[in-house]
Amino acid sequence: MELYKQPAHTLHDMLVKREITSTELTRAFLNRIEQTDADIHSYITTTAEKALNMAKSADEKISSGESVSFLTGLPGAIKDNICTLGVKTTCASKMLENFIPPYNAAVMEKINHMDAVILGKTNMDEFAMGGSTENSAFFPTHNPYDTDCVPGGSSGGSAAAVAGGLAAWAIGSDTGGSIRQPASFCGIVGLKPTYGRVSRYGLVAYASSLDQVGPLTRDVTDCANILNVIAGYDSMDSTSINEPVPDYTKALIKDVRGLKIGLPAEYFVDGMDEEVIRAIHAAVADFKAMGAQVVEISLPYTKYAIAAYYLVASAEAATNLSRYDGVSYGSRVSGEDIVAMMTNTRTEKFGNEVKRRIMIGNYALSAGYYDAYYLKALKLRTLVKEDYDKAFEKVDVILAPTAPTPAFKIGSIINDPLQMYLQDACTVPLNLAGLPGISLPCGFSKAGLPIGMQIIGKPLAEETIIKTAFTYEQSKDFHKMFAGVIE
Amino acid sequence: MSYEAVIGLEIHSELKTKTKIFCGCATTFGAEQNTHVCPVCLGLPGVLPVVNKKVVEFALKAGLALNCTINKFSKFDRKNYYYPDLPKNFQTSQFDLPIAEHGYVDIEVNDTTKRIRITRIHMEEDAGKLVHAGDTIKDSASSNVDYNRTGVPLIEIVSEPDMRTAEEARAYMEKVKSILEYIDVSNCKMEEGNLRADVNVSLRPTGSEMLGTKAEMKNLNSFKMVENALEYEIERQEEILEDGGHVIQETRTWDDNKGITLSMRTKEKAQDYRYMPEPDLVPIITTDEQIAAVKKTLPELPDARRDRLIDDCGLSSYDAGVITNSREMAEYFDAVIKQNVDAKLAANWIMGDLAKNLNAAGKTIAESPVSAKNLAKMIKLIQNNTISSKIAKKVFDEMWQSDNDPELIVKEKGLVQITDTDAIEKIVDEVLLGNPKPVADYKGGNTKSIGFLVGQVMKASRGKANPAMVNKLLKEKLSQ
Numbered sequence: 001m002e003l004y005k006q007p008a009h010t011l012h013d014m015l016v017k018r019e020i021t022s023t024e025l026t027r028a029f030l031n032r033i034e035q036t037d038a039d040i041h042s043y044i045t046t047t048a049e050k051a052l053n054m055a056k057s058a059d060e061k062i063s064s065g066e067s068v069s070f071l072t073g074l075p076g077a078i079k080d081n082i083c084t085l086g087v088k089t090t091c092a093s094k095m096l097e098n099f100i101p102p103y104n105a106a107v108m109e110k111i112n113h114m115d116a117v118i119l120g121k122t123n124m125d126e127f128a129m130g131g132s133t134e135n136s137a138f139f140p141t142h143n144p145y146d147t148d149c150v151p152g153g154s155s156g157g158s159a160a161a162v163a164g165g166l167a168a169w170a171i172g173s174d175t176g177g178s179i180r181q182p183a184s185f186c187g188i189v190g191l192k193p194t195y196g197r198v199s200r201y202g203l204v205a206y207a208s209s210l211d212q213v214g215p216l217t218r219d220v221t222d223c224a225n226i227l228n229v230i231a232g233y234d235s236m237d238s239t240s241i242n243e244p245v246p247d248y249t250k251a252l253i254k255d256v257r258g259l260k261i262g263l264p265a266e267y268f269v270d271g272m273d274e275e276v277i278r279a280i281h282a283a284v285a286d287f288k289a290m291g292a293q294v295v296e297i298s299l300p301y302t303k304y305a306i307a308a309y310y311l312v313a314s315a316e317a318a319t320n321l322s323r324y325d326g327v328s329y330g331s332r333v334s335g336e337d338i339v340a341m342m343t344n345t346r347t348e349k350f351g352n353e354v355k356r357r358i359m360i361g362n363y364a365l366s367a368g369y370y371d372a373y374y375l376k377a378l379k380l381r382t383l384v385k386e387d388y389d390k391a392f393e394k395v396d397v398i399l400a401p402t403a404p405t406p407a408f409k410i411g412s413i414i415n416d417p418l419q420m421y422l423q424d425a426c427t428v429p430l431n432l433a434g435l436p437g438i439s440l441p442c443g444f445s446k447a448g449l450p451i452g453m454q455i456i457g458k459p460l461a462e463e464t465i466i467k468t469a470f471t472y473e474q475s476k477d478f479h480k481m482f483a484g485v486i487e
Numbered sequence: 488m489s490y491e492a493v494i495g496l497e498i499h500s501e502l503k504t505k506t507k508i509f510c511g512c513a514t515t516f517g518a519e520q521n522t523h524v525c526p527v528c529l530g531l532p533g534v535l536p537v538v539n540k541k542v543v544e545f546a547l548k549a550g551l552a553l554n555c556t557i558n559k560f561s562k563f564d565r566k567n568y569y570y571p572d573l574p575k576n577f578q579t580s581q582f583d584l585p586i587a588e589h590g591y592v593d594i595e596v597n598d599t600t601k602r603i604r605i606t607r608i609h610m611e612e613d614a615g616k617l618v619h620a621g622d623t624i625k626d627s628a629s630s631n632v633d634y635n636r637t638g639v640p641l642i643e644i645v646s647e648p649d650m651r652t653a654e655e656a657r658a659y660m661e662k663v664k665s666i667l668e669y670i671d672v673s674n675c676k677m678e679e680g681n682l683r684a685d686v687n688v689s690l691r692p693t694g695s696e697m698l699g700t701k702a703e704m705k706n707l708n709s710f711k712m713v714e715n716a717l718e719y720e721i722e723r724q725e726e727i728l729e730d731g732g733h734v735i736q737e738t739r740t741w742d743d744n745k746g747i748t749l750s751m752r753t754k755e756k757a758q759d760y761r762y763m764p765e766p767d768l769v770p771i772i773t774t775d776e777q778i779a780a781v782k783k784t785l786p787e788l789p790d791a792r793r794d795r796l797i798d799d800c801g802l803s804s805y806d807a808g809v810i811t812n813s814r815e816m817a818e819y820f821d822a823v824i825k826q827n828v829d830a831k832l833a834a835n836w837i838m839g840d841l842a843k844n845l846n847a848a849g850k851t852i853a854e855s856p857v858s859a860k861n862l863a864k865m866i867k868l869i870q871n872n873t874i875s876s877k878i879a880k881k882v883f884d885e886m887w888q889s890d891n892d893p894e895l896i897v898k899e900k901g902l903v904q905i906t907d908t909d910a911i912e913k914i915v916d917e918v919l920l921g922n923p924k925p926v927a928d929y930k931g932g933n934t935k936s937i938g939f940l941v942g943q944v945m946k947a948s949r950g951k952a953n954p955a956m957v958n959k960l961l962k963e964k965l966s967q
């Protein structure tokens with residue numbers, strides 16, 4: 001049996017039963033990385049030595065009979081915009097190419113506390129801006145299903161690592177779909193928690209009011225287990241929610257009888273791939289067959305979500321990224337005076353997409369344009385939220401495609417920002433509303449590429465969407481597949 | 488043409504919280520460079536601010552003490568501008584919903600009370616400090632940044648342009664400082680930059696309602712600087728207008744050594760700070776209960792205290808104003824008069840010899856070597872004629888050196904006043920005998936010469952004779 005092909009919970013059981021050691025497991029993943037990452041490019045930094053040390057200490061815990069957590073000794077990967085003490089955190093940007101954080105993100109503290117093994121830091125779109133991981137300043141990541149295709153983004157490295165067996169689990173971040181869309185493109189499970197459910201402390205900010213950290217995993221069981229680790233209030237994050245965290249694994253139940261599922265007409269956008277539509281409709285039929293009720297709903301403001309999103313996110317990004325000026329950390333390009341130094345640094349070290357959004361954001365916040373753009377976007381955001389509130393009076397969850405298409409070819413739309421932004425049509429409305437959403441595989445295109453569907457819940461209804469996703473997953477074989485082949 | 492100045496102040500006051508506004512770093516002044524810093528105040532990637540509750544409490548206190556309305560829904564905003572002492576390149580401040588608005592303070596200038604309106608009070612973080620390699624930024628090849636001050640909490644108190652003279656501006660700033668000291672939210676050490684003002688001034692023809700073009704002077708950190716800079720600037724603008732010129736809108740710096748203002752940068756158009764709501768912080772919701780609770784913690788404020796000293800102690804408005812200007816002095820005064828001593832006498836001693844000695848020694852009244860208790864004892868000795876006022880000065884000087892019990896000093900040094908008529912009469916007779924000329928002058932109509940004779944008697948008694956008795960006896964004998 002090839003260990004790297006197994007979901008994390010299977011590996012966890014094997015570790016606990018002492019059928020394998022964490023050191024063996026970690027070596028297996030490190031080997032896999034060595035053999036395949038030249039093709040996939042999922043990691044920016046690998047930390048083999050550290051990983052083996054962590055594995056060793058996990059093995060000691062397991063063999064001493066101490067109580068172990070789900071993550072004890074399980075090798076995983078962290079998106080490179082989550083601060084890791086003593087390990088480079090680049091955000092896939094030349095700006096932070098050599099930045100080594102002197103502190104750990106809140107999620108890292110939690111994960112380390114569980115004695116997990118960290119294999120390295122994964123590739124992404126620069127500062128999480130993009131939907132294909134082509135905006136990485138270093139190299140694009142390739143989809144394990146078809147290396148000519150993108151893995152999605154911005155958490156493309158994390159998604160590809162999990163799908164390709166280069167990590168047993170991974171952490172990503174989702175500002176407008178950056179966990180769910182790559183999960184969909186790579187045939188795995190990705191969950192964006194309710195805004196405030198997971199601490200953002202130490203997640204390098206792209207758009208503060210939209211960013212959330214979440215898991216990318218091989219199946220829903222792994223997803224629930226990792227959410228258990230990372231969810232919870234953090235006094236270091238004023239926007240985190242001070243509510244008790246349930247045991248999400250209790251929601252791993254096969255039962256959708258009586259569940260009311262809403263199907264929003266507006267999510268079947270123009271240009272949506274026929275195969276995607278067919279896959280979603282097939283899933284709808286499956287849910288009905290399992291006893292769920294499916295009702296058509298309307299979320300009329302959905303069509304403004306992308307515009308609102310790109311204004312709000314860019315405005316926040318413009319100020320969040322102001323700090324990269326070459327003064328006290330990060331890259332510096334010298335100049336004849338301080339203004340020239342700052343200008344040169346930002347001109348040379350930011351990529352085009354980052355600069356584009358900084359410019360959009362500053363424009364939207366400028367005197368005379370604020371009301372017309374930023375303020376209007378905030379109003380639309382409220383309307384999008386109200387759409388959901390109304391819908392959730394009638395339904396328990398909302399089902400929609402995760403992305404309009406399966407994974408596209410590397411280079412095919414990178415020079416067409418608008419086309420790229422439309423990729424986010426089904427994912428950004430949740431971020432605007434702060435809602436939780438999970439993407440899981442629901443079929444394949446004729447070309448053999450995975451198709452994902454998204455289950456959206458009310459605020460803090462992670463249990464409901466996990467239960468719904470689990471029920472569907474267990475009725476199919478997609479989660480048993482590895483890169484398109486049933487293992 | 489005669490002109491009238493229109494002056495508004497923005498006062499920045501550092502709050503005396505133990506820790507910074509958004510992180511746990513200490514706010515202590517004067518620490519070694521970059522030792523009170525952490526990822527949050529350094530603005531490292533990924534960090535988030537958390538509001539120090541004490542800052543909100545202090546701002547509420549200031550708002551209430553300055554007669555403001557508290558905004559029950561208040562929020563933080565980002566003020567965007569690039570400067571190397573600002574690690575995030577935005578300052579977390581408050582824009583359209585500050586914590587407090589619509590307040591006022593009353594000032595006294597030339598015996599009239601004037602109300603100066605306060606537009607708003609908002610909370611914000613201080614920036615770091617540039618440490619230039621040379622003396623000024625212009626002659627430095629490089630500069631270091633000290634981030635210790637980054638994130639020290641500030642409140643900015645913005646006045647309406649209600650002041651018309653440099654004197655009024657000074658009185659306003661003194662009053663605000665006094666109130667902040669009373670409510671104990673700021674150390675108000677101006678030399679450490681705890682309290683500094685940006686001053687706006689424009690001129691207009693007297694009687695006009697229109698506003699002229701203003702100049703702004705930033706970071707004035709003493710009352711004298713505010714007053715001098717304004718006096719200079721008013722004169723400068725007046726000369727321009729007299730010559731038929733136009734004042735340009737600009738920021739000017741005050742050169743304290745040369746006593747002039749210099750152009751720093753012209754504001755051709757207002758800088759666009761691209762304010763936006765701070766997404767990393769939640770709004771500050773204040774309830775009526777919280778406001779009531781903070782109100783309860785407010786001490787008696789300077790105006791009320793001054794009125795009390797006028798009404799209950801019979802002090803003049805001026806004396807009461809001087810004493811209550813500083814909370815420390817007012818408390819010292821209260822401690823003295825609590826010992827049942829004459830309030831006016833106490834006020835004179837505190838504002839006179841004590842203040843003079845403190846000034847010379849560069850000490851605050853809280854650091855006074857003479858305790859309130861001993862000063863009260865000494866005043867009692869004057870009141871019961873044990874010592875004269877003149878001797879009291881000697882006793883006071885002794886107390887300043889040692890803070891010994893004044894009764895002890897008087898006893899040990901034999902300074903008890905001579906009130907025995909026979910003893911004084913003896914000295915008076917000797918003086919009259921020894922000074923025939925002044926005696927003759929007096930008798931000849933030059934009554935002023937009695938002053939010399941009193942002095943001689945006092946001298947002969949080594950100051951111990953009761954001056955009133957000396958006067959009385961001399962007059963009696965001279966008119967015999």
